[in-house]
Amino acid sequence: MPDDAAACNVLIVANRTAATPALLAEVGRRASEGVCRFTLLVPRPYWDADTEESAITLELAIPLLEDAAGGRVEGLVGSEDPFLAASAALEAGSYDEVIISTLPARVSHWLHLDLPARLQRLGLPVTVVTAKKADRPLARARSDNRPDL
Numbered sequence: 001m002p003d004d005a006a007a008c009n010v011l012i013v014a015n016r017t018a019a020t021p022a023l024l025a026e027v028g029r030r031a032s033e034g035v036c037r038f039t040l041l042v043p044r045p046y047w048d049a050d051t052e053e054s055a056i057t058l059e060l061a062i063p064l065l066e067d068a069a070g071g072r073v074e075g076l077v078g079s080e081d082p083f084l085a086a087s088a089a090l091e092a093g094s095y096d097e098v099i100i101s102t103l104p105a106r107v108s109h110w111l112h113l114d115l116p117a118r119l120q121r122l123g124l125p126v127t128v129v130t131a132k133k134a135d136r137p138l139a140r141a142r143s144d145n146r147p148d149l
Helices: 021-032 052-069 080-090 115-120
Strands: 007-012 035-044 071-079 097-102 126-130
Touching: 007 021, 007 080, 021 035, 021 052, 021 097, 021 126, 035 052, 035 080, 052 071, 071 080, 080 115, 097 115, 115 126
Parallel strands: 007 035, 007 097, 035 071, 097 126
Antiparallel strands: none
């Protein structure tokens, strides 16, 4: 049985990218390097005061992350500010590193806020995983008043 005392504790900070192939691959890679415990932190969107959307994100992402990690993944909902949410989680828990999963740079609010550098200043290694943008144009939704062809 692996020694839990030697396990690396990893805080994953993600929201809309909590179950992307890039993040799942990084969690799998990290887990293959040694015993790890993962916690997914989903900062609450400012419009989601009751955290329902964040809870749904956790519910959908955790089983996929557990498959990638090969073990249990804990879930947390944090405050709407991703830096404050991550800072609070780091203070409350004992983590060895942080993985931040973001949208592509062009649209990532977290990268515009410089979240990775701000979290690095807290003294832990930070890995940034960026979701891949679509390689093809996406179809637009049809207007409801347009007749079927």
